[in-house]
Amino acid sequence: MNKPSNNDLWYAYLRAHEDxxxxxxxxxxxxLGIGMFVSAILVMQPLxxxxxxxxxxxxxxxxxxxxEKNKPAAFTRPILSFLYNFKMLWLWLNxxxxxxxxxxxxxxxxxxxxESPA
Numbered sequence: 001m002n003k004p005s006n007n008d009l010w011y012a013y014l015r016a017h018e019d020x021x022x023x024x025x026x027x028x029x030x031x032l033g034i035g036m037f038v039s040a041i042l043v044m045q046p047l048x049x050x051x052x053x054x055x056x057x058x059x060x061x062x063x064x065x066x067x068e069k070n071k072p073a074a075f076t077r078p079i080l081s082f083l084y085n086f087k088m089l090w091l092w093l094n095x096x097x098x099x100x101x102x103x104x105x106x107x108x109x110x111x112x113x114x115e116s117p118a
Contacts, residue, residue, distance in 0.1 A: 013084045014100060014101055015105065018068065019063075019068055023097075025060055026088065030086070030089050033056030035052070060074075
């Protein structure tokens with residue numbers, strides 16, 4: 001089996017977030033996590049970091065389990081999933097995420113064990 005390219009993995013990640021509600025949960029959770037991280041530093045309360053991580057992942061995973069009905073990529077590719085989540089957020093903040101989704105959804109899925117790197 002050929003090793004999937006980064007582009008294949010990126011598009012598989014996006015396809016695992018096809019429903020906009022799932023993406024919105026990711027954006028909200030990530031922004032909440034960032035806010036709690038910054039707050040933890042400002043008030044010198046490290047437990048806020050843990051709370052932020054739990055809140056961010058909880059919101060994202062809720063979307064995967066209840067809306068998309070797929071398995072979060074954090075279970076199989078945690079680092080790549082973390083990085084792709086921030087890439088998706090960045091593209092959304094810059095108004096470019098729809099273009100990426102069009103490309104991902106128009107591409108016939110590569111067989112990556114048809115894992116969903118959500």
